[in-house]
Amino acid sequence: MIIGKKRIRNLELYWHLIEDNSEFCIAVNELERYREKLIDIGFSQDLELGETILPKVIGPVSRFNAEGRNERQKHLPMETAYRQTIWKWKKFIGGGEVEEEEGIRDVPYQCYPIKFIAPRSHELTIAEVENQKVIISSRILKSEENSINARDIFNLFFEIFGECMMLNNNLSIVKIPEIQRKNWSILPPGKYPFEKLIERVNTDLGIVQNRNRKVINHRVQQINDANPNFIAFGNAGFTGYWIFGFPNINTYVLESVYPNNATYILANDWEAISRLSKSEILRNDLHLARIEHRINWPNEINRFLR
Incomplete structure (x- = not known):
């Protein structure tokens, strides 16, 4: 049965079609109808079997799915927070001359x-x-605990495709070859001058306000100056995230374009990291350190890249 909706708030119309404690999945077929859409959200031109992606943000449901959400706690007192900006000033250098810093x-x-x-x-x-x-x-798995997850997946399909169907009668007919995650693209090995790297970074900076771009560029330059062995750029729902790999010291730096995020220091092999979901990468028990984007960021990042 094909279900066409814009969004659902509860599962009552469909939940009863699934036996308790049984498994099902949500799907769409006849993929040629959605070729352009599928490529837009992160799949390759070839639409190869096994390709797996975190869908690119195209609306509020996919945004929450890929980026999470900040909820302001208005029942609590206000507090002091910080944002970073580029500060310019003039410095006297003698002889009546000044230079801008x-x-x-x-x-x-x-x-x-x-x-x-x-x-x-x-x-x-x-x-x-x-x-x-x-x-x-x-x-x-149909259970009370999974009802919210199931609703969110339904709504993700509705936002992207406008329809979906449930596969629940015989999941054994679903053939999944070896998973090929397409969430990261690795730049060719070799040192990247900052000027060359920033050309690629700027493609992600389109989603960032102009006032934050120079701040982000400063951070990227400092990490790149430490000569990473490789740099990986996030695709699809990972767009705006970059990993700088230093396998010789077992250190991987996760940086992003998002100004209110932090820099994460990951201590794991790259192959394992590339297979993780975004929520798994950002979980507290999977990163070595979380460095807030504050004035002491340069000193903190240097501690891990020496």
């Missing part, structure tokens, strides 16, 4: 405390059913 400064402001709701990180996979390619979600 610039640096990063923390600017305090008052706001309500923010509670971060982690991204759902639901992925989509190209699988095969009766010799036909389909897009499927991960398997979902």
Whole structure:
């Protein structure tokens, strides 16, 4: 049964179609109808079996799925927070001459405390059913605990495709070859001059306000000056995230374009990191350190890259 909706708030119309404690997945078929859409959200031109992506942000549901959400706690007193900006000043150098200098400064402001709701990180996979390619979600166990997850996956399909169907009668007909995650693109090995690297960075900076771009560029330059062995750029729902790899010291730096995020120091092998979902990468027990984007950021990052 094909279900066409814009969004659902509860699952009552469909939940009863699934037996309790049984598994099902959500899918769409006849992929040629959605070729342009599939490429836009992160799949390759070839739409190969096994391709798995975190969908690119195209609306509020996919945004929450990929980026999570900040909720202002307006029932709590306001507190001091900080944003970073480029600060310019003139310095006297003698003989009546001055030169302009610039640096990063923390600017305090008052706001309500923010509670971060982690991204759902639901992925989509190209699988095969009766010799036909389909897009499927991960398997979902019908239970009260999973009802919110199931609703979010339904709404993700509705936002992207405008329809979906449930595969629940015989999941054994769903053939999934080896998973090929397409969430990261690795630049060719070798040193990248900052001027060359920033050309690639700027493609992600389109989603950032102009006033934040120079601050981000400063951070990228400092990390790149430490000569990483490789640099990986996030694709699809990972757009705006970069990993600088230093395997010789077992250190991987996760940086992003988002001004209110932090820099994460990961201590794991790259192959393992590339297979993780975004929420898994950002979980506290999977990173070695979380360095806030504050005035002491340069000193903190240097501690891990020496």
